[in-house]
Amino acid sequence: MTSLLKKCLAVSASVMVLTGASALAANAPEPWDPNYEPPRLSDGTPDFSGVWDQSSMTGIDRPANFEGLVVPPEQAQAIAQSAAARREASNAPTDPNAPAPPAGSNPGGYNAFYIDAGDGLGVVNGEYRSSWIVDPADGQLPYSEEGRAEMEEAVALAWHNYDNPENRSAAERCTVGYGSTGIPPMLNVLYNNHVQFFQDPNGETISILVEMNHNARIVRMNAEHREDSMDLWMGDSIGRWEGDTLVVETTNFHPDVNQRSSQAQRFYLQEDTLVEERFTRVADDTMFYEFSVTDPDLFTQTWKAEMPMKLSDQPIYEYACHEGNHSLPGILAGARRKESEAALAAAGNAGGTQP
Numbered sequence: 488m489t490s491l492l493k494k495c496l497a498v499s500a501s502v503m504v505l506t507g508a509s510a511l512a513a514n515a516p517e518p519w520d521p522n523y524e525p526p527r528l529s530d531g532t533p534d535f536s537g538v539w540d541q542s543s544m545t546g547i548d549r550p551a552n553f554e555g556l557v558v559p560p561e562q563a564q565a566i567a568q569s570a571a572a573r574r575e576a577s578n579a580p581t582d583p584n585a586p587a588p589p590a591g592s593n594p595g596g597y598n599a600f601y602i603d604a605g606d607g608l609g610v611v612n613g614e615y616r617s618s619w620i621v622d623p624a625d626g627q628l629p630y631s632e633e634g635r636a637e638m639e640e641a642v643a644l645a646w647h648n649y650d651n652p653e654n655r656s657a658a659e660r661c662t663v664g665y666g667s668t669g670i671p672p673m674l675n676v677l678y679n680n681h682v683q684f685f686q687d688p689n690g691e692t693i694s695i696l697v698e699m700n701h702n703a704r705i706v707r708m709n710a711e712h713r714e715d716s717m718d719l720w721m722g723d724s725i726g727r728w729e730g731d732t733l734v735v736e737t738t739n740f741h742p743d744v745n746q747r748s749s750q751a752q753r754f755y756l757q758e759d760t761l762v763e764e765r766f767t768r769v770a771d772d773t774m775f776y777e778f779s780v781t782d783p784d785l786f787t788q789t790w791k792a793e794m795p796m797k798l799s800d801q802p803i804y805e806y807a808c809h810e811g812n813h814s815l816p817g818i819l820a821g822a823r824r825k826e827s828e829a830a831l832a833a834a835g836n837a838g839g840t841q842p
Contacts, residue, residue, distance in 0.1 A: 515560035518613030519775075525731060525768040528686060533731050533768050535684035535693075538803055539796035541673070541776075542680040544570060545609035547752045547792065549618035549626025556617055556626060558608055563615035567607035574599060574606075603678045611775070611793050619674070619792040628754055634785030638755035641746040649822030652815050657743045660815065661700065661808035663720055666749025669695075669702025670721050671737045671762040672778040672792065676749045681803050682796060693726060693733070698803045706735050715739060718758050733766040757782055772798040 525533040544566065549556070558566075577599035588594050608615045618626035630638065648654040658665030666676040673682065673695075681698040693706040706726040713723050721744075722737040738761045747754050756762075760782040767775045774796035781789040 514564060516610045516613050516615070519769040519773065523769055526771075529688070530690055532686070532690070532728055533733075535686060535733070535766065535768060535774070537683070538799045538801060539682045539684075539774050540680055540799040540801075541675040541682060541794065541796050542603050543605035543609040543675050543794070544607055545605075545616050545619060545675075545794070547619050547674060547754070548628055549620065553617035553626075556614075556621060556624075558615040558617050560615060563608045570606060597678075601678060603680060605675065605680075609794055611795055612769075616793070619794045620790060621793050622791040623788065629787045629790055630785060631787050634755075634782075637785065638746075641755050642748065642753060645746045645748065649819060652819065653743070655815065655818065656746065656748065657720075657741075658700070658748075659812060659818075661812045663702055663744055664697060664699030664806075665747075666699075666752060667747035667754070668699035669697035669704060670740065670744055670747070671704075671724070671735070671764055672780065673697060673764075673776070674747075674749075674752065675794075679806050681799060681801070683803055696803065698806055700808050701806050712736075712738060715759070718742060720744060722762070729765075731767060733764075735764040735766070737762045737764070755785065756780070757784060760785070774798075 528534050608617070609619070610616070620626045620628070623629050644654060645656045652660060656665065657663045663669055664676075664679070667674045668676055668679070676699060679699040683696045685694040685696065687693065687708075691708055693708065695704045695706065696702070697704070702721060704721045704724055706724040708726045710725045712725060717723060718739050718741045720741045722741075723739040724735050724737040726733060726735045728734070738759055740756065740758050740760065742758055745756055745758070747756065760780060763779045763781075765775075765777040767777075769775045776794050776796055777792070779789050779791045780786070
């Protein structure tokens with residue numbers, strides 16, 4: 488869970504008291520129209536064109552502060568009000584007379600202007616949601632004991648190993664976006680949460696462009712998976728239409744993208760994990776995104792999630808993260824410097840103990 492959501496949860500109760508729970512509940516979202524008819528292309532398939540926004544304060548798993556999947560409207564709207572107040576405070580001008588931060592402390596990263604983590608909890612069919620995961624019912628990733636151990640080992644390697652560039656995360660190396668954005672399942676992160684679909688007029692392919700790290704995934708329609716040896720950065724995606732729903736199955740992921748981490752979420756998949764996605768346009772401004780993840784080597788069951796995408800009136804700009812990130816030499820050089828200093832210190836200590 489993001490620190491912003493934690494802080495907003497902490498103050499939402501007082502906002503509800505001050506504002507009035509009944510007044511907030513009166514503005515509860517409407518459920519989707521079950522008889523909605525989507526716009527269509529010349530071949531009759533639904534038109535997914537446009538830019539779709541996944542930004543939300545909801546994340547993949549459920550924070551302990553929530554009792555269940557569905558959040559009461561008054562609580563959800565109080566959380567949104569608290570978040571808006573915090574954003575406004577964060578956007579205030581910096582005090583030019585403020586002293587430098589204490590030595591060794593974190594000076595901060597991006598200014599609030601660059602962050603787009605959503606302005607409220609996600610809404611699915613008129614319900615505010617505390618997590619994207621709907622099965623298991625507790626909203627948690629159902630790792631087996633062996634799967635959790637494998638995940639923790641992979642995370643430790645990605646975060647604490649500086650032996651060579653390949654040990655750093657794919658996101659840090661700028662090969663794919665971090666936090667499972669362009670790779671299925673596609674999740675929301677701190678910023679750059681836009682998605683765009685390009686539908687081949689011949690119906691042979693659908694391309695899914697994700698703003699984070701400008702990843703473009705090609706879905707081959709009505710095709711079979713390639714051989715297992717073809718492990719692709721974003722996996723091997725094949726698709727089909729089931730009525731008005733686009734169904735995409737992806738497996739054969741590149742091993743360097745198994746570990747999926749961001750500030751708000753962390754999970755682990757394998758090369759042969761199977762991800763099924765379902766995209767359904769349920770309103771002019773809403774895409775319903777469902778996905779399931781199956782891997783008996785990692786999880787005790789197939790887990791499922793649901794999330795909305797909202798139509799945006801903004802274009803996607805290039806996220807110019809350079810493959811082979813220019814910071815990598817500095818990261819690795821810093822590790823070599825620490826190793827050298829440790830070796831010198833060890834040699835000095837050893838020398839001091841000799842008679």
